[in-house]
Amino acid sequence: MTSGTRERKDDEFIAAEYVLGVLPHAERTEFAQRLLVDQELKSRVDYWGGKFSPLLDDVVPVAPPVWLLSSLERRLFPDTAPAPAPWLGLRFWQSLTAALFAALVALTTAYFADWRPGGTVKGAYVAELNGDAGRIKLVTFYDPRTGTLRFNRLSPDPVPGRSFELWLLAGKNAPVSLGLLPADVSGSLILPNALRKAAEDAVLAVSDEPSGGSPTGQPTGAILAAAKLNSV
Numbered sequence: 001m002t003s004g005t006r007e008r009k010d011d012e013f014i015a016a017e018y019v020l021g022v023l024p025h026a027e028r029t030e031f032a033q034r035l036l037v038d039q040e041l042k043s044r045v046d047y048w049g050g051k052f053s054p055l056l057d058d059v060v061p062v063a064p065p066v067w068l069l070s071s072l073e074r075r076l077f078p079d080t081a082p083a084p085a086p087w088l089g090l091r092f093w094q095s096l097t098a099a100l101f102a103a104l105v106a107l108t109t110a111y112f113a114d115w116r117p118g119g120t121v122k123g124a125y126v127a128e129l130n131g132d133a134g135r136i137k138l139v140t141f142y143d144p145r146t147g148t149l150r151f152n153r154l155s156p157d158p159v160p161g162r163s164f165e166l167w168l169l170a171g172k173n174a175p176v177s178l179g180l181l182p183a184d185v186s187g188s189l190i191l192p193n194a195l196r197k198a199a200e201d202a203v204l205a206v207s208d209e210p211s212g213g214s215p216t217g218q219p220t221g222a223i224l225a226a227a228k229l230n231s232v
Helices: 002-019 024-035 039-058 068-076 090-113 193-199
Strands: 124-131 137-143 148-154 164-168 176-180 188-191 202-209 223-228
Touching: 002 024, 002 039, 024 039, 124 202, 137 202, 164 193
Parallel strands: none
Antiparallel strands: 124 137, 124 223, 137 148, 148 188, 164 176, 164 202, 202 223
C-alpha cells in the first residue's frame, strides 16, 4: 500500500470520527483547519454525516444516568446554569449513549470492511464498560494493526483524591495496568508489543484507585466496570 493510499484511508477514518465528535480537541481543531481548504476532505465529512444521521432513528431509548445532563452543563458552562434547549429533550438524552456506541460499531465495521479484501471484517475490537450507578461508562476501540486503544468516557470525573485506572486482563495472567484515564473525556494509548496479541482475547477493567494510581501495580480499589473486547 502506498503512503498516499494509507493517508487517504487515515483521513477517511478521521473524517468519520470528526462527525461523531470523538476526536481529541487538538486533533479536531487541526482537522477543522484542513476542512477550510480541502474540498475532498469536506466531501468525506458530508458523506459520514449522512451515513450516521439515520442511526438515531432505530435506537431503542435507554434511561440516562441522573448525573448526565448536569455533568455536561458543568463542563460546558462552569460559571452558569443555563436551562437545556428545547431540542435537548428526554428522548435525546435517552438515545445519546446508545447511539454513540452504535455509531462507533458502525464506523469500525464500515472502515475495516472497506480495508480488507472481500469486505471481510477482521481486526477491530470494541468494548463498552458500564459501571453500577453510572460511576463509570467507557467506550473503547482497539486497532491491533497499530496497537492503538482509543477510549471515550461518558461519565463524571472521579471524586477528589481518587483516580480511574485502566487494566488489561488476559487469561489467567495478573492484570496489567494501562495507566490512568486522563481528565479529558477522550484519548488514546499505544499498547506495548508484548500485549497486542493478548489484547485480542482480553478483558478491560477500570478500578477506583488513589490519586496517582495503584501503589502496588495491581488493583487495590473497587472494580467499577469490566468488559471483553469483541471483534467487529
